[in-house]
Amino acid sequence: MAKHCQFSLLIAHTTLFSLAMSLSGGFIGAYLLKLGFSFSTAMLTYAGIWALRFVMRLSVMSLVRHIGYQGALVAGSVITALQLLAVVKAEQTAWLICWVALLSLADALYWPVYHAAGAVTGREGARGREMGLRQVIGAAVALCGPLAGGWMLTTWGPMADFAVAALFTLGSIIPVLLMRRVPAGKVPSIGESLRGIDLVSFAAFAADGWICAGLGIAWPMVLFTSLGSHYVAFGVSNGVAALGGAATGMLCGIGIDRGQRDRFLPLVVLALAAGILMRAGAAWSANLASIANLSGAAVGGLYGPVLMSMIYDRSRDSGAAYRFHLAAEAGWAVSGCLVAALIVAGGFTPSLAVAPAALGVGLIYLCVRRAAVIPAAALAG
Numbered sequence: 001m002a003k004h005c006q007f008s009l010l011i012a013h014t015t016l017f018s019l020a021m022s023l024s025g026g027f028i029g030a031y032l033l034k035l036g037f038s039f040s041t042a043m044l045t046y047a048g049i050w051a052l053r054f055v056m057r058l059s060v061m062s063l064v065r066h067i068g069y070q071g072a073l074v075a076g077s078v079i080t081a082l083q084l085l086a087v088v089k090a091e092q093t094a095w096l097i098c099w100v101a102l103l104s105l106a107d108a109l110y111w112p113v114y115h116a117a118g119a120v121t122g123r124e125g126a127r128g129r130e131m132g133l134r135q136v137i138g139a140a141v142a143l144c145g146p147l148a149g150g151w152m153l154t155t156w157g158p159m160a161d162f163a164v165a166a167l168f169t170l171g172s173i174i175p176v177l178l179m180r181r182v183p184a185g186k187v188p189s190i191g192e193s194l195r196g197i198d199l200v201s202f203a204a205f206a207a208d209g210w211i212c213a214g215l216g217i218a219w220p221m222v223l224f225t226s227l228g229s230h231y232v233a234f235g236v237s238n239g240v241a242a243l244g245g246a247a248t249g250m251l252c253g254i255g256i257d258r259g260q261r262d263r264f265l266p267l268v269v270l271a272l273a274a275g276i277l278m279r280a281g282a283a284w285s286a287n288l289a290s291i292a293n294l295s296g297a298a299v300g301g302l303y304g305p306v307l308m309s310m311i312y313d314r315s316r317d318s319g320a321a322y323r324f325h326l327a328a329e330a331g332w333a334v335s336g337c338l339v340a341a342l343i344v345a346g347g348f349t350p351s352l353a354v355a356p357a358a359l360g361v362g363l364i365y366l367c368v369r370r371a372a373v374i375p376a377a378a379l380a381g
Contacts, residue, residue, distance in 0.1 A: 010176075019141045022144070026146060054334065061193065076111075077169055077176070119313075212336070213340060237289075264306050
């Protein structure tokens, strides 16, 4: 019962935090383009964020040790709210640097702790349903958030949209404060964090980083420009696409709990590959771009539970969930962002910037398959 309560509070936090990100985060790449950033410059900026996040990853351990895991979630949320306000003035160099630094720090502090909490607060035998529930909540939020965000950006401007998102981010702190201690193991020293890395999950996060660079960062900017750089059209396209992700996410989660993850895996890999090809050709048709976005969200509803249920199970079994995620989340999206920037800088159509995602598809398949036969690394102790 206690774990169920902990998980419910974490879901409440996730809902509010996700709403904030759907109001603002999905629009940040589009906003940078509106400010006059070239596609390549925007991708290089994101590469810088991921690189700085990687550097900060180990340096934040001392802070986490002093404030605890709940404190880290709170601090990460506060800094995330601050970066949403800083990005509004990103056309000024000083504010751009401030935004990059704040976002990098927020991500380095928040995400390893969040994933560790997700791994240790779930119920035994319900991992797939929990992942599916997170997908459904995320999709439901992603239906409302982009619609509201696009409207606010067009009607009231970026400061209003990002300020509202910052308020929701701060509101997401309340469920965290109600949680009990998060049993994610002790905070390691730098030396301890570099030992006992779970290679299967490390490789899976590397693959996910490349997929994130192509589909999570480059693709929204491609879609935005293909829709005439209109915030409302962009928000509507993302909102409608979220419905597909909700349905597939819950079905996939139920199947995982029934031991069917390996059955979903080939479908996920083939659908990811097809979606990348479709997105790569989307520059030639706004309709094709919208169809690719819709189908991509449905695939994401499968991809998220398949990958993260495997990683969370291994994280929980390691006995040191925070150390597990700190070691595994290496920030491979840096290389994907750099490749995407080079593709566009080389004169190729921006839709080909999704190509780095193809690097991760085969590796995801291998990692999930190998996870079934290779036990998680013994990180405790």
